Amino acid sequence: MKLAEIIKILNLNVITGENDLDKEVNGGYASDLLSDVIANAQNGQLWITMQTHVNIVAVAVLKELLAIIIVNGRNPADDTIQKAKEQGVVILSSNLSAFKLCGKLYELGIGKDV
Amino acid sequence: MNEFFSQTYEIKGKDFQNAGKVSTGIKTLLKQLGIKPEIIRKVAIACYEAEMNIVMYAKTGTMKLDIDTKKIKITVLDQGPGIQDIDLAMKEGYSTATPEMREMGFGAGMGLPNIKKNSDEFKIESSIGEGTKLEITIFIN
Ligand SMILES: Nc1ncnc2c1ncn2[C@@H]1O[C@H](COP(=O)(O)OP(=O)(O)OP(=O)(O)O)[C@@H](O)[C@H]1O
Numbered sequence: 001m002k003l004a005e006i007i008k009i010l011n012l013n014v015i016t017g018e019n020d021l022d023k024e025v026n027g028g029y030a031s032d033l034l035s036d037v038i039a040n041a042q043n044g045q046l047w048i049t050m051q052t053h054v055n056i057v058a059v060a061v062l063k064e065l066l067a068i069i070i071v072n073g074r075n076p077a078d079d080t081i082q083k084a085k086e087q088g089v090v091i092l093s094s095n096l097s098a099f100k101l102c103g104k105l106y107e108l109g110i111g112k113d114v
Numbered sequence: 115m116n117e118f119f120s121q122t123y124e125i126k127g128k129d130f131q132n133a134g135k136v137s138t139g140i141k142t143l144l145k146q147l148g149i150k151p152e153i154i155r156k157v158a159i160a161c162y163e164a165e166m167n168i169v170m171y172a173k174t175g176t177m178k179l180d181i182d183t184k185k186i187k188i189t190v191l192d193q194g195p196g197i198q199d200i201d202l203a204m205k206e207g208y209s210t211a212t213p214e215m216r217e218m219g220f221g222a223g224m225g226l227p228n229i230k231k232n233s234d235e236f237k238i239e240s241s242i243g244e245g246t247k248l249e250i251t252i253f254i255n
């Protein structure tokens with residue numbers, strides 16, 4: 001499924017990268033520990049997290065993640081948004097908790113085959 | 115030795131704002147050099163974790179990248195507190211990260227073990243009150 005479709009169905013807010021959503025999603029990884037994401041996330045995945053500070057951008061770049069989805073209605077810091085724009089990282093947000101968002105993604109079939 | 119690339123990067127302790135810059139720069143460079151994606155992935159993990167450890171624990175440090183036709187070597191040197199017990203520091207889950215660092219998602223205690231896991235050769239040396247040195251080698255073929 002394409003990222004743009006998921007955004008529509010799950011009513012996600014697009015914070016950065018609005019011109020970069022026509023991409024196929026290759027599963028996801030949920031974690032708030034950066035070293036865990038560095039070790040275990042795969043390229044092309046969605047990263048579901050509560051972290052909002054600027055260091056999440058470098059993690060997404062290094063792992064070539066498709067998008068960061070910030071949960072619980074949190075907003076990224078201004079410098080995070082700034083850096084994400086510079087580096088071409090897509091940041092989305094959701095009012096749902098990580099658990100609920102992952103459940104909904106899974107219902108859509110995201111990650112079932114990965 | 116048929117070295118075709120060598121460069122040293124500076125990394126500042128406590129500079130969380132620019133943290134990850136050196137690693138992402140190295141990643142871009144390796145892509146430009148046409149290094150295979152699976153090799154780049156390993157180098158990126160090792161560089162990022164080494165860079166973050168300097169940012170988190172040391173005063174200042176350098177990362178030296180040496181590439182030849184066979185391997186990528188990363189030498190990481192810092193001026194900092196050093197590591198008391200290296201065996202303990204290498205254990206997954208061990209961390210002395212502060213509460214502020216943990217709040218930002220650091221301190222899983224996974225950095226050093228993952229550097230080792232992604233290296234073909236790995237050496238760590240440290241002296242208390244002086245600093246820490248990592249030698250990471252990843253073969254290209
Ligand atoms: N360059 C260094 N200088 C001083 N101490 C270090 C250095 N690198 C690692 N350490 C010590 O070793 C411990 C383990 O390091 P490691 O990178 O595995 O985990 P971490 O940095 O605590 O957490 P994570 O990397 O998962 O965010 C650190 O908590 C710290 O006490």
Ligand SMILES: [Mg+2]
Nearest residue numbers: 166167225226
């Ligand atoms: Mg670390």
